[in-house]
Amino acid sequence: MSANIVAYYRVSSDKQGRSGLGLDAQRAAVRRFAEQECLVISAEFIEIETGKGADALERRPELAKALKAAQKARCAVVVAKLDRLSRNVAFIAGLMAQRVPFIVAELGMNADPFMLHIYAALAEQERRMISERTRQALAAARERGVVLGNAKQALANKNESVVRAESLRHLLARMSGLSARAIATELTVRGIPTPRGAPWSAKTVLRVMDRLQTAGP
16 A cells, blocks of 8 residues: 655755755655655645745745645655755754654655764755855965956856866766766756856866866865
């Protein structure tokens, strides 16, 4: 007999929400998981996060609805990846306190709340490291005399793209065995913005890799 689950998907901007960027990948991952585990998706909720401060339940109305639906059906909420809930450990802990089971398709059925806290802490640390590498790279660029954010906007944008690409070097290295399309999907699902703020695509991934190759190790 199949058990019910409630699916929750999240994208990080209105633009991504309108384009469906990331939603198809999340939906496909949850549906594959449901089929493998003989689960039935009884409801789906799509959150379009706008701006900062979304790590608060009152800023996530669709998540609140998903929790309520799961409580009523006495079932779990399923997400494709943990960071579709949050990379914030405190927020994850608050969700666990709602007494609604959460399942992360990527981690499988056996990932208990303790494991979810550990993975959330790792995701939060990764975000901080990327942010810090970006800050350091920008500072180093300024010290070299690179002009950022003045009238020479085209050159500034190019320089910032190079700096942002450098901040992704370690993460892309860990994905070296994946295709450019798969890497684009993974970066989108993780909520990592592109160097220019446009949606990730295989072409964008290859462009970033070319920049890194040109820059050298």
